[in-house]
Amino acid sequence: MYPFYPQRDSLLSSLDPRVKIIGTALGIASIMLYNDPKVLLPLFLLFVLVGKYLGGISLREQLALMKPLLPVVIITIVVWPVIYKPRVMGLLFGITFAVRLLTFALLTFLLLMTTSQRELILGFVKLGIPYEFGLTISIALRYIPTLYMLSRNIMDAQKSRGWEIEKGSFITRARKMTAVLIPLLVASLKTAHELSIALESRGFGASKKRTFLYDIRMRRRDYIAMGIIVILFALSLYARYGLGIGHVELRY
């Protein structure tokens, strides 16, 4: 189970949520600039270290967060070279995509692990993004671990009926997945329905203008952190477009 936002003392958790939201967005933008694994991999490692030293999130926790993505990563790296010619380019594509995906997940997790849901929503609102958006995002993310546990449970139930995903060709396996996907879909829809009732019964959407019980304020360290983030992003822009680093030309 993912322990989202366990209260912890770290530099990242003490920062203003706006700084972290912008930082995450720019971090994601920066990995989209490059397509060269030689740049993407160090960047990924850099974010891992940021998580460990500034976020106080141990490598073990980070690993546990990324473990569920492993199948997707492997499939990406294996499938691209098969469908894309020339093969070297396909492999490059596969790795690029996989590393980007992992980095994307990592950055999102860092944000969530160091920010409470309340701060996150408040951060979105103060940045001018509608409240519903912040709420939707944080609810969706809040349900990832629940869905993960649910799908594990459903798989266990089907295994007890002699269901084996490991057997058979790719097509048979895809078809076998319906035994898990359908109960998962039904259970998720049910949850969504219950959630909407819960929200409505607590007066969600009753008034247009929301007030907040808590407020957030930018302090000095927040401005400094923001400055550092912007400078780093500017540098990565310069590296990419000024110096031409990190982009592999796709010519064939």
Added chain:
Amino acid sequence: MIRVRDLHFAYDGREVLREIDLDMESEVVALVGQNGSGKTTLAKHLNGLLKPTKGSVEVDGLDTREHTVAELSRKVGYVFQNPEHMFFEETVFREVAFGPRNLGLDEDEVEKRVKWALRSVNLEGYEDRTPYSLSGGEKQRLAIACILAMKPRYLVLDEPTTGLDAKNGESVIRTIERLHSEGHGILLITHDMELVLRLAERVVLLHDGRKVFDGPVEEFFSLDLHDYGLDKPEVLLLGEVTGVGFVRSVSELVKALAGDGE
């Protein structure tokens, strides 16, 4: 026979089962204990969904570590707590046929087994219905039929009557009684002490991942259950104060009292 020996199990390094020994034959064993005491975790070891971190589990001589869940599903059927977690086919027939088909049986045999399983749980005539359209009690019985169709010798039922009304609960109870009389060994996980009193021959009590009691129902109910967060059924208290002693149901109590008066 199911033989559990010195079973230990840890989720990500946190030990939740310790030193469990358990033998089971064709009997109804109630597995009870507080929330989080490890009942489901223990039960998932019996068909190999979980493998012991230390110790061993053997089912009719098969070591669960050396066999897949699919292989073990011929021996131990596991009916999950939420039946909806397994329904995905369009019709009841196909739903029940899923298990036997996975065992690689031919269509004649599959059909025979589906018929038999549906009859066992009193769902004859439901073949063409959609599983999701059934009532709570029917869903629970369908879940049992799906597992029965694989003809396991042992059955694990995880809280089979939770959330059912009296009538539906009753039909599930009757199904369990019938299966027991047909020679199945049944491990019944439940928080319902009335149900334990009614169905179980033996009770296994877990507390904090350890087995703290294993013996006949009568002896179980003489324990101080409050220590384990459990309550005694009122009919037992009534039996005590009226001097009748151990009874399994109100009607038994009434009969005993009426007999006294003669």
